[in-house]
Amino acid sequence: MFRPFFEKSDIYDMDVGTLCLGALDMGDATGYEIKKMFESGLFSHFMDASFGSIYPALTKLTDEGLLTCTSQQQERRPDKKIYSITKAGREALKDKLLRPLAVDKLKSEFLFTMLFADVLPAERVAALLTNRVADLREELSHIQAERDSELTNGQEFVRRYGEAVVEASLKFIRDNRHLVENRNAMREMENMR
Amino acid sequence: MFRPFFEKSDIYDMDVGTLCLGALDMGDATGYEIKKMFESGLFSHFMDASFGSIYPALTKLTDEGLLTCTSQQQERRPDKKIYSITKAGREALKDKLLRPLAVDKLKSEFLFTMLFADVLPAERVAALLTNRVADLREELSHIQAERDSELTNGQEFVRRYGEAVVEASLKFIRDNRHLVENRNAMREMENMR
DNA sequence: AACTTCATGTAACGAGTTACATGATTAT
DNA sequence: ATAATCATGTAACTCGTTACATGAAGTT
Numbered sequence: 001m002f003r004p005f006f007e008k009s010d011i012y013d014m015d016v017g018t019l020c021l022g023a024l025d026m027g028d029a030t031g032y033e034i035k036k037m038f039e040s041g042l043f044s045h046f047m048d049a050s051f052g053s054i055y056p057a058l059t060k061l062t063d064e065g066l067l068t069c070t071s072q073q074q075e076r077r078p079d080k081k082i083y084s085i086t087k088a089g090r091e092a093l094k095d096k097l098l099r100p101l102a103v104d105k106l107k108s109e110f111l112f113t114m115l116f117a118d119v120l121p122a123e124r125v126a127a128l129l130t131n132r133v134a135d136l137r138e139e140l141s142h143i144q145a146e147r148d149s150e151l152t153n154g155q156e157f158v159r160r161y162g163e164a165v166v167e168a169s170l171k172f173i174r175d176n177r178h179l180v181e182n183r184n185a186m187r188e189m190e191n192m193r
Numbered sequence: 194m195f196r197p198f199f200e201k202s203d204i205y206d207m208d209v210g211t212l213c214l215g216a217l218d219m220g221d222a223t224g225y226e227i228k229k230m231f232e233s234g235l236f237s238h239f240m241d242a243s244f245g246s247i248y249p250a251l252t253k254l255t256d257e258g259l260l261t262c263t264s265q266q267q268e269r270r271p272d273k274k275i276y277s278i279t280k281a282g283r284e285a286l287k288d289k290l291l292r293p294l295a296v297d298k299l300k301s302e303f304l305f306t307m308l309f310a311d312v313l314p315a316e317r318v319a320a321l322l323t324n325r326v327a328d329l330r331e332e333l334s335h336i337q338a339e340r341d342s343e344l345t346n347g348q349e350f351v352r353r354y355g356e357a358v359v360e361a362s363l364k365f366i367r368d369n370r371h372l373v374e375n376r377n378a379m380r381e382m383e384n385m386r
Numbered sequence: 387a388a389c390t391t392c393a394t395g396t397a398a399c400g401a402g403t404t405a406c407a408t409g410a411t412t413a414t
Numbered sequence: 415a416t417a418a419t420c421a422t423g424t425a426a427c428t429c430g431t432t433a434c435a436t437g438a439a440g441t442t
Contacts, residue, residue, distance in 0.1 A: 048300075049402085050403055052425095074420095077421055081422075093309075103328050106238065106239045107241075108240075112215060153310060155308055165358060168357055172357040176350060249396085269439080270393055271392090387442100390440085393438100395436095400430090400432095402427105402429090408421100412418085
């Protein structure tokens, strides 16, 4: 009988605090800059967080001694708070990264919608596909833009992974959109086989 | 200047209620069966929900007239409640599906972890990759198992999409794992280029 | 014996988002 | 004029999960 060697509560939860720790492991940054990292760049492809969760997380992590914070005065603006990860912070991050991972789950509104392609107006389906292609192309160009920068092996692996998946999606849509766009063409192909 | 033609609140939110409506559009089911659909089968690849959200959603949807419910008595078990989507329910679903979509976002703990491959123990990285391959293989076999069933074009599109992405991921890992597994090999390859 | 499947439901809790507060500067 | 960028922070809210309650039948 299979007995799990870990409890559910042990499963590594990629919460905002951990995300911030990860971001700061790559260099000092402010909360604002961390948000930007989640919006563009390597991180953006598989994580997200809002200011409303980043700022409190940063405060909490600092209280716990996992980060240090230096304020930099600015004129006519709130002080810039530059956070740095501490040794304890690096250890806490590494600790989290050694825990069992949950299987990733994609939440795709696009795929959910495509499930009903047959009952949706043809223009809607076409627009959905076209937008999707545009989004993927944009994502691809962002990913490729990061090619030049000096990345660790891990970062480069992740970058290429994203690139590969986006390229495969793009190719798939190119090759298969007729299936949902042109319903008659589909039936003809079925018959030809 | 760009003026958005829709408000944020208009953006289609794939909440549990909508997921249930979608599931029931494919045929009558109980809450328990809907949960199973989210755990395996076509739906499972990009959505999820627990009993704690499915049952209340079903009750709410019924109150709103989007579903009807017939109880089926059972011996020594709670009555089976079979839900059917109503005409109003189908319209509500279609309505939702016509709203602007948010760009999908993958939350991947695997990729987040791989970002730090360089500072993680080699065995951890190897195990991560091996587990990932196993998970993907399993997912692929599930997706392929659905091949025979009679699917609508939309469903078949989604099935093949999942298949294509999983295959691409598998191929990617096969071709690129050396990048994070064997750090010296990586450097040698870099020099050879 | 112990666990899984069947079957529904509720309450407590948690982690996040959205919206607000504040406000100068620069780009369109 | 209007909006976006910079910059931080808090409070209300939302949506969902987890854990519990209940309990028989079948599987390992």
